[in-house]
């Protein structure tokens with residue numbers, strides 16, 4: 001095992017990739033550079049903004065020409081009207097239901113050029129699932145983003161364990177594995193089926209230096225790593241992705257591995273890759289591919305940088321199915337200041353999750369899944385939990401707790417710890433005092449699954465299954 005921890009040089013490699021995709025000529029645009037004095041002279045925030053609007057005019061012209069949906073929705077918008085940020089409200093929003101109702105109408109290429117279709121169905125959501133189409137060029141752009149981005153996360157020669165779905169061709173795990181091989185790193189697939197302890201032993205035996213996965217999954221691995229007293233100089237970086245990152249979980253992971261924790265934000269609609277942290281606050285946006293805005297979710301009015309609101313994205317280089325002012329439904333803030341790392345790429349800070357994922361407490365305050373994560377996931381005997389909200393019941397919040405299968409005897413202690421943690425939270429204290437929260441210990445669970453956090457709604461207080469909310473991905 002290595003005794004020294006070498007984290008990458010500090011050069012943020014996505015700057016070079018952005019320069020490359022904008023057609024700039026400097027050494028960093030051809031390979032992730034150690035230091036390229038030309039790069040930040042050429043790649044300035046002003047230059048990026050000018051290029052983004054040239055690209056936006058091109059995308060709008062193409063979409064009007066080739067997609068029946070955009071031909072109608074953009075009928076009043078001439079590309080030349082789009083010169084600067086204040087012109088963006090001229091473009092109507094693309095709402096998620098457009099991807100449910102008639103996704104084919106957004107296609108800008110022939111069906112023969114579609115290399116992958118992703119179907120996103122979330123249980124509990126009415127109507128058709130969302131469908132997204134990607135060409136091979138679109139998939140290649142994602143691999144390129146991962147290839148360059150991962151060189152800010154790990155070093156050539158590192159073994160990287162990814163806890164991501166990788167069964168299907170072009171699934172996120174497969175694309176990342178290709179990217180890691182391009183970056184001369186060794187991908188290892190981490191499967192939690194046999195429990196965190198087995199996976200921790202595997203990671204250590206294989207000399208893993210970097211771990212990529214959702215906060216919930218990496219948390220299992222970190223708890224097992226701590227329990228097995230594995231060394232703190234083996235893993236140098238954990239990259240958390242897929243879901244909102246609760247600070248308590250990031251702290252636990254930092255402590256368990258003695259490593260730095262970076263974060264990535266992305267969604268299928270952004271082509272999986274979206275924004276990557278450099279180690280300082282927030283995540284730098286993939287600006288050659290995404291034009292990001294923050295709007296007031298109630299009125300649709302653009303908000304100045306520094307304000308939290310709904311993140312709206314426009315894809316700038318997507319060929320099969322460009323998304324123009326697409327409402328992501330995610331809460332985020334665009335940070336107003338320049339980053340200490342020197343990157344000119346704007347940064348977003350994720351909010352507590354989905355705008356419609358919150359439940360209104362009797363106090364009037366909103367309860368997000370991330371709030372429950374922050375309260376419950378630090379509990380050492382907890383494997384996972386689900387929450388259900390029903391305001392018609394005397395105790396509207398019902399939480400099912402799954403104990404850590406390696407510590408089944410501690411179920412009662414877990415229930416006590418959870419009750420005190422909930423009662424100690426300023427947000428939930430009034431509800432706990434009013435006996436508005438019920439807890440239930442569930443049977444053992446043997447595997448984690450790929451789900452996003454949500455608080456279920458139901459008229460019944462029955463236990464939602466641990467895998468009750470799955471974003472299905474189907475490849476063709």
Ligand SMILES: [Zn+2]
Pocket residue numbers: 012278279280284339340341342343
């Ligand atoms: Zn930075």
